[in-house]
Amino acid sequence: MPKHTNTTRGGSTRRRDVTSDEKKDQEPRPSTDLILSHGNTEGSRTSTAILASSNGAIQRLAAFTQYFESSFTSDMDMVERVYGTEVDKEAEIQRLTEAVETLSNHKSEQMENLRRENGELLNGQEACARERNRYRTMQEELEAQNAEAEADREEEYKRKLQEEKDKTQKRIKTSKAEIEAESKARVRELGDQNAELSAMNEQLKQRLSGIEKKLEAKKARHARLEKSLEEDNKKLSAELKQLKSEFPVEGQPVEYYAEKFQHISDAIKVVSSRYFQKLPERALTHPEAVQQDLSKLSPIFDSTPIWQTEISDFLRLKDVQHVISTCLCDFIWQPFPLQENLPNREVVGPFLEAVSNSLSASGGRSESAWRVLTLRGIDDLGGESSGVEPMMHRVLKILQPLTVPSESAGFEDDLFKIINESITLWKAARKDEARFIVEKNPNPSDKENWQAEDTRGFENVSMPLNEKIDTSSITPLCIFPNILQTTSGGESVRIHQGSALFPTSPVWIQAVLEKKEHEEELAKAVSDARWKVNARRMSSSAGPNSPVKERFS
Numbered sequence: 181m182p183k184h185t186n187t188t189r190g191g192s193t194r195r196r197d198v199t200s201d202e203k204k205d206q207e208p209r210p211s212t213d214l215i216l217s218h219g220n221t222e223g224s225r226t227s228t229a230i231l232a233s234s235n236g237a238i239q240r241l242a243a244f245t246q247y248f249e250s251s252f253t254s255d256m257d258m259v260e261r262v263y264g265t266e267v268d269k270e271a272e273i274q275r276l277t278e279a280v281e282t283l284s285n286h287k288s289e290q291m292e293n294l295r296r297e298n299g300e301l302l303n304g305q306e307a308c309a310r311e312r313n314r315y316r317t318m319q320e321e322l323e324a325q326n327a328e329a330e331a332d333r334e335e336e337y338k339r340k341l342q343e344e345k346d347k348t349q350k351r352i353k354t355s356k357a358e359i360e361a362e363s364k365a366r367v368r369e370l371g372d373q374n375a376e377l378s379a380m381n382e383q384l385k386q387r388l389s390g391i392e393k394k395l396e397a398k399k400a401r402h403a404r405l406e407k408s409l410e411e412d413n414k415k416l417s418a419e420l421k422q423l424k425s426e427f428p429v430e431g432q433p434v435e436y437y438a439e440k441f442q443h444i445s446d447a448i449k450v451v452s453s454r455y456f457q458k459l460p461e462r463a464l465t466h467p468e469a470v471q472q473d474l475s476k477l478s479p480i481f482d483s484t485p486i487w488q489t490e491i492s493d494f495l496r497l498k499d500v501q502h503v504i505s506t507c508l509c510d511f512i513w514q515p516f517p518l519q520e521n522l523p524n525r526e527v528v529g530p531f532l533e534a535v536s537n538s539l540s541a542s543g544g545r546s547e548s549a550w551r552v553l554t555l556r557g558i559d560d561l562g563g564e565s566s567g568v569e570p571m572m573h574r575v576l577k578i579l580q581p582l583t584v585p586s587e588s589a590g591f592e593d594d595l596f597k598i599i600n601e602s603i604t605l606w607k608a609a610r611k612d613e614a615r616f617i618v619e620k621n622p623n624p625s626d627k628e629n630w631q632a633e634d635t636r637g638f639e640n641v642s643m644p645l646n647e648k649i650d651t652s653s654i655t656p657l658c659i660f661p662n663i664l665q666t667t668s669g670g671e672s673v674r675i676h677q678g679s680a681l682f683p684t685s686p687v688w689i690q691a692v693l694e695k696k697e698h699e700e701e702l703a704k705a706v707s708d709a710r711w712k713v714n715a716r717r718m719s720s721s722a723g724p725n726s727p728v729k730e731r732f733s
Contacts, residue, residue: 431613440605441676445660447598452500455591460584470581477578485695498681503578505660509620511567512602568599617664622656622680629662633681654683
C-alpha cells in the first residue's frame, strides 16, 4: 500500500506541474516582441523612459496572473484529486488482478491434487470391493462347512446319548435288584434290633422305677443336709464376724500410701535443706578433721568432700537424706520390729520374715491373717520396738559434726515429727491385707523401680577427657527407698519409686576429682613445709655464713 500511495502522490505532483506549465503558457507574455514593438514606435525614447513604461505593463501582467491563479486554483485542486484517485484505483486494480491470478493458479493446483486423490480413492474403493467379495465368498464357504460339522456333531451326540441311556438303564436295573435285597436284609435286621430294644426298654423301666425311689430318698437327705449346712453357715458367719472384729485385716487404697510416702520423702528433703545447707564453724575451719569424723560414723562420707562448693553442698544434702531414709528402713519400716533386748533378736526377725514370704507365695489371705495375729502377739508380749529413740540417737550421732549447734533443737523436733509420721503410716501398712516390701539397695539396671536423683543445675560440670575415674568401689546412694506392695493374689504394685544417686553421676565424679586435687595440693603443701623445715635446720646447723642460709634468707 505505501508503494501505491507514493505513486499516487507522484502522479499528483506531476499533474500539478503540468497544470502550472499550462497556466504559464496561457498567461500574456510581455515578451521581446512587445518590447521590440515598443522600441520601433518610440525609438527615440531613452532607456529610462522605456523601463518606466515597461514597469507598468509588468505590474498589470502580474495582477492579471494573480487574478487568473486565484480564479482557477480550486478547479486545479479538484482535477488533481480526481487524477490521484484514478491512479490509486488503477494500482488497486492491478494488485487485485495479480491476486486473482495467484488464486487461480493455486486453485488449479488444488483441483489437480483433488483429481489425483480422487483417482487413488476410486482405485482403493475398487480394491476394497474386490476384497469384500472375496471375504463374502469365504464366509459362505465357512458357513456351509460349519453347518455340515454341526449336523455331524448333533448326530454323534444323539448316538452317544442313546448309548449312555442304555447303559444307565442296565445299571439302574442291577442296582434296584441289589437295593431290594439289601432292604429286605436290613428290615429283618431292624426287626431283630427292635425286639432287643423292646426287651431292654422293659428292663430300663424297671430300673428307672427303682432309681426314682432312691432319688426320692436322696432328695429327703439333701433337704435335711441343706438345712444343716444353712445352720452351720450361720454359725460360721457369726464366728467369722467375731474373728474379723477380734483380728481386723484393714486395707487402704494405693493412692493413700503413695501420698503418705511422698509426703515423708518431701519432708526429709525440706529438713535436710533447712538445717544442713550451712556448715558449722568447726567444719569451716577444720574440714579434714570433720571429714575423718564423718567417715568413722558412716562410710558414705568417704567420697563426699566437706567444702564450701556447690557440688560439696549438693552431695552433703544427699548424704543427710540417705542417713535419715536408711534409718527409717532399719528402725521403723521393718516387717516385724522387735525390742533391742529381746533374746535371739537377730534370729527371730529373719525367721518371721521367712515365714511371711512362704505364706505370701502360697497366695490367699493366709499371710495377712498370720501377720496380724503375729504382730498382735508381739504387742501383747511387749516385744515390739517403737524405734523412735534408737533412730533419733543414730541420726543425731551421725549428723552431729554437720549440725549447727544453734539449730540442733529445731532439727530434733522436725526429725521427731518425721519419725512419728513414719510410725503411724507403717502401723496402717502392717495391718493391710497386702504385704509391703521396702528396698533400700538401689539397682542401676532396674530403672522401673529406681530413678536417678535430679541433678539439674549441674549440666555444665566439666568431665575429664583423658582421665578415667574409678567409681567401682562407690556404692549407689539411696536417697529414698523403693516401696512395693504385694497383694493376696500375688500382684506387685509400686507405691513409691525409689530415688538414688549413682556413682556414674557427673556430680559425684566431679566431687571425687575435687577431693583428689585437694589431697594432692595438701600433700604438696605438707611436702613443701617439710622441705622448708629441713632447709632451716640445715641452715641453722651450717652457721651464719652458710650458702644454704643465704639461699633461704
